[in-house]
Amino acid sequence: MTSSAGLRFKTYLLILIMVIFGPVGDVLLREGMRRTGKLTTWAPAGVFHFFVRTFTIGTIWLGIGSLVVFFVAYMLVLSWADFSYVQPASTLSYGVVALMGYFLLGESVSLTQWTGVGIICLGVFVVGHTHPRTTEPE
Amino acid sequence: MWREVSFFLWIIFGGTAGELCLSRAMKTVGEVTDFRPRALIRVMLRVIKVKWMWIGLTLMTLAFFGFLGVLSLDNVSFVVPVTALSYAVSALGSGVFLGERVSRQRWAGVLLVCVGVALVFAGKG
Numbered sequence: 001m002t003s004s005a006g007l008r009f010k011t012y013l014l015i016l017i018m019v020i021f022g023p024v025g026d027v028l029l030r031e032g033m034r035r036t037g038k039l040t041t042w043a044p045a046g047v048f049h050f051f052v053r054t055f056t057i058g059t060i061w062l063g064i065g066s067l068v069v070f071f072v073a074y075m076l077v078l079s080w081a082d083f084s085y086v087q088p089a090s091t092l093s094y095g096v097v098a099l100m101g102y103f104l105l106g107e108s109v110s111l112t113q114w115t116g117v118g119i120i121c122l123g124v125f126v127v128g129h130t131h132p133r134t135t136e137p138e
Numbered sequence: 139m140w141r142e143v144s145f146f147l148w149i150i151f152g153g154t155a156g157e158l159c160l161s162r163a164m165k166t167v168g169e170v171t172d173f174r175p176r177a178l179i180r181v182m183l184r185v186i187k188v189k190w191m192w193i194g195l196t197l198m199t200l201a202f203f204g205f206l207g208v209l210s211l212d213n214v215s216f217v218v219p220v221t222a223l224s225y226a227v228s229a230l231g232s233g234v235f236l237g238e239r240v241s242r243q244r245w246a247g248v249l250l251v252c253v254g255v256a257l258v259f260a261g262k263g
Contacts (some may be wrong), residue, residue: 009221011194018249023218026214026218027214029205029206029209029214030209030213030214030217033206033208033209033210035208035244036209036210038210039206039207039210040217050210051203051206054206060206063257075160075164075180075185076159076173077237078160078165079163079164079165079167079168079169079170079181080170082232082236082238084230085244087201093218094219094222095185097215097218098215098218098219100214100215101213101214101215102215105174105213105214105215105258106242107214107215107216108234109215110214110248110261110262111259111261112258112261113174113215113216113257113258113262114258115254115257115261116254116255116256116257116258117219117254117258117261118254118256119250119251119254119257120219120222120250120251120255120258121254122250122254123247123248123249123250123251123252123253123254126244126246126247126248132240
């Protein structure tokens with residue numbers, strides 16, 4: 001049987017990996033999409049050409065690579081912890097994304113938005129103080 | 139604006155349904171206790187035989203394209219926090235689809251996240 005402390009350590013370690021690699025991937029994707037241009041059509045041919053252009057940009061692939069690392073950590077943690085626990089716990093990454101968008105990409109973030117991000121992080125703190133598993137393993 | 143809203147609905151419902159399918163697939167495989175590369179590869183080989191994994195991956199891929207689409211229109215510091223609206227959907231889905239007990243405390247956390255997302259949306263210039 002896995003001890004409660006061991007389970008928590010394992011869970012927090014993988015969530016840390018998720019919190020770093022998820023936001024880095026998102027920021028790289030945004031930078032790549034800025035270079036691609038805006039998707040302004042719903043026409044299938046237009047959408048197809050838009051995404052073909054998207055995947056010729058190196059930054060997009062770096063973003064995808066970072067998100068793959070995030071995704072593997074996410075799948076591993078989902079093998080023992082509840083989905084409704086892991087997903088909100090990973091929202092710490094929303095704060096990191098806002099900070100990276102502001103400092104690295106020069107995006108404007110209003111005071112109301114910073115407040116919103118802070119409340120999201122508070123929500124994460126509340127969720128983080130519940131046990132990671134509520135159902136018995138099969 | 140309608141274009142962004144369409145993208146967000148696409149991302150939130152498609153992505154959340156995909157993640158629920160993935161969670162169900164990983165629960166079928168069981169807890170991962172060995173993190174050595176060879177053991178992880180064995181886990182992956184077991185995972186790809188679970189149909190929920192493929193349904194989940196398909197839904198998440200579609201949501202990813204929607205995510206790229208909306209990232210071409212708006213800042214990442216706006217887009218990513220708004221997608222956190224999926225917590226309301228996922229908490230409901232976890233209880234119904236996965237049989238997880240979502241406690242009052244978790245609901246309170248999810249509610250805070252939703253209020254935060256609303257402010258992020260409202261604060262957009």
